[in-house]
Amino acid sequence: MASEAGEKQESGRGKVTGSKLDLALVLLRLLAFFATLSATVVMALNKQTKTIVVATIGTVPITTTLTAKFQHTPAFVFFVIANGNASLHNLLMLVVGFMGPKWNFKGLAHLAIPVLDLMNVAIVSGGASAAVFMGQLGRDGNSHARWNKICDKFDSYCDRSGGAMIASLVGLMLMTVICSVNIIRLRNHNSNKIVLDSSVNVVP
Template sequence: MADKAMADENGKQTERETTLSRLLKSKMAAQLLISLRLAALVATSTAAGLMAFNKETITVTVAVVGTKPILQSFTAAFQQTPAFVYFVIVNAIASLYNLLAMLLGPYLKNRGRDVLVHLSDMAVFALVATGAAAAASMAELGKNGNKYARWNPICDRFEAFCIRGGVALVAAFIGAVLLLVMNAFTAISLMCKSVASNN
């Protein structure tokens, strides 16, 4: 009888420990997810802000009449390139989405919401990745030009513009990687929850 009571007590204690370890794991998983989302928010908002305010004007001498130089100003701005405009828009969307997901996350907890957020995360990752890729292709053209089409590089003249654009691109690619990791983590968490509920 005492052995049975002891076995029952051990079983209850093991069950409590298992429940406690599950709770700790779920809290750690939730904190990791929030950290990833916050880091992605910082990266994408940095990328959007840097590119949105990226503008440089230079003044060069185009001719000399007598002793008087004729000056002309040239401006490089993100609005002049559709790929950069798209880059700013998708990174701003990603930043707003991650902010809303963090603020509304605690109020919407169920499996349907988790699946919907995961699908939305995948869509946002795709937007950020395509925006970064499109902007990177234009940045490469600005840096190296295209000798076959006889397009000259501009980064030798608009150096500050190109440096700020490069930093924005790095931030966007970091944001895309963080979103990818977050998607993988969420998919694994959803799979583990599904397996646990079926057992």
């Protein structure tokens, strides 16, 4: 009887801890969703057109109009795709979380969700790293390769790109925390399962 009472107490503690982790996970997912969505929208809508003087003939300046868009840089295109995919993933995971046990076929959700989270962390990390590299190149250039900087000409474009990168990195940190919380939930789930199995096997 004493062992059964102890097992029930441990099970109750596990449920309380699980509910707190579930609430924390929902809040983290919401924040990560808004962060990656902001990064996607800001970068996707980022555009600046500027007219610059390229030459002067006598006193007549020769000008040209240039437009900077995220589509011109493959790294920024990947950045938009990666963060858009992460936003969709977090939104779907929130829906799955609210649907509850209906989506947890034989406990597969406990394993599938952490794996999908890790995949999205890897994708967003790659997109953010590529974008930050191109951003640094656009701001400072590369004198060894003779690549000129462009942020002195397209300052607004670079500022908005930097804001999108910061939002993406914030989302990446939140998603990393989400992965850690999922691992803790998985451990607690397995511990509770072991406790329940042992209570069933107790001889009265």
